[in-house]
Amino acid sequence: MNDRTGVSTKLLLWLPGVIAVVLLVVPLAIRDRLPDPLAIHWDLSGAPNGSGPLILIALVSSVAVAIAWVVFLRTYRVGMLESHAGAMVWFLVILVGGMETFTIAANLDRATWQDAANFGPGRAAVLVVLAGVVGFGVWRVLGGTMTDPSVAIGPAPSAGIELGEHAVWVGKTAAAKGFVGIALVITVGSAAAAVFRLSPVVALSLVVTALPLLMFISLRVRVSNTAVTIWMGIFGVPRVSYPLTRIIRAEVIEVRPLAYGGWGYRIVKGARAWIVRRGEGIRLVRPGKSDIVITVDGAAGAAGLINDILMTQGRFVAAESS
Amino acid sequence: MLIKLKTDSRIPLHEQIATGVRRAIQEEQVGVGDRLPAARELARALDVNMHTVLRAYAALRDEGVIEMRRGRGAVVIGEVSRVQVRASLRGVVADARRIGLSDTDILDELQGAL
Structure with missing residues (x-):
C-alpha cells in the first residue's frame, strides 16, 4: 500500500x-x-x-x-x-x-x-x-483533497457519427433501490413531521436530509452538438450544462462512489462529480478546468457521441498513451 | 439512446428519427415505461423542426411502440421482443426488395416460412 x-x-x-x-x-x-x-x-x-x-x-x-x-x-x-x-x-x-x-x-x-x-x-x-x-x-x-481516482476504460469511444450527421444522445440513471427507499421514507417522514407539527428541529432536519436525497436519486443526461446537459433528481433541478467548446475528450470510466467520498455532487482535485450510483459513467476532460464525472447508463454511447462531435469540429484530443 | 440524422439522406428526417427510437428499444437502451425526450427538446438538439419529431412520434404511436400522454410526453409501451421482430421483418423486406422480389413474392416467401 x-x-x-x-x-x-x-x-x-x-x-x-x-x-x-x-x-x-x-x-x-x-x-x-x-x-x-x-x-x-x-x-x-x-x-x-x-x-x-x-x-x-x-x-x-x-x-x-x-x-x-x-x-x-x-x-x-x-x-x-x-x-x-x-x-x-x-x-x-x-x-x-x-x-x-x-x-x-x-x-x-x-x-x-x-x-x-x-x-x-x-x-x-x-x-x-x-x-x-x-x-x-x-x-x-490521509492526503487531504485527492485526485480523480477513476481510470479510463479503453480508448475514448466513438458512436460512428460522420460529418454531415446530426445526432443527439439521451440517457439516464437511477440510484440503487435501497437508496431510493430510504429517500422516500425520509421524505414521507418529513412530510408527516410537517403535517403533524412534531418538534420543529426534527421536521427541519428531516427536510434538510430529504431534499438532497431526492435530488440525487436519479439523473438525466443529454448530449447535443453544443453541450452536455444534466438534470438532477425527479424534479430535474439543478440543471447544469457543460459546453462542448471546453471539452477535448470523453472517456468511459467505472465510478466507485466511496473513492469520491460518497454520493451526490463531489469535488475532488481536478474533477467535479455527479454520482447517484456505483458503476459506469463518463468523464469529460476539460484542460484548464475541472474534469466532469457523471454516472450514467450506456456511458459508451454518450462518450462516443461527444468524441465524434469533437472530432468533426476538429477539437478532439486523444489521451497521451502511456 | 442515440438518434442520428443524415440531412443529405433520401430517407425523410422523421423516418430517421423513428428508426433511431426503434433501434434504441431493440438494443435495450430504452425499455417499457421509459420516457422519450420532449419533442421540443429533441428538435432543438437535432436542429430540426418540432413537427418533424412529432411526426416520428406519431408514427411510433400508430405502431404501438410508444404512447403519447398529456403532461408526460412520449412513453415507451412496446415490448422489446415485438419491436425486435418488427424491425427484423423490415430488414427482410428491404433485403428482398433489393434483390428484386415483388411484394407478392415476399408475401409468398413469408407464407412459406409460416
Missing part, C-alpha cells in the same frame, strides 16, 4: 477498532459503580431528564463506531478510500466516544440516574468542535 504504511497511518486505521471494543467493555467492567438505567439525556440547564439501560448505551456506541470502522478499512484496503471516509470515522469516534465518556463520568458512583452530574450543552458543543478538528486533521494526514 505504497506510502501509506507509516506508524501514524496505521494508528489511524486500527485505533477505531480498539476504541469500539473499549466503548463496549469499559462500561460493563465498571457496571458496579454505575446506576442502571443511566442518565443519557440532560435538559438545557444540565439536569438529567432521560435514561436508558447501560448495555444499550455501550452496545449502540460500540456498534456505531465498529460499523464505520469496518467500512473505513474495507474501502481503504481496495484502494478506494482516501481521506474522506477516514475523517468521517474519526469524527464519529470522537463524538460517540466522547458522549459515552461524558455519560459514564456523569453517572459514576451515583445511586440513580436522577442523581447524575450536570452535563450541560457546553460539553456537547465542545465535543462537536473537537470531533470536527480531529476529523479535519485525519483528512489532512
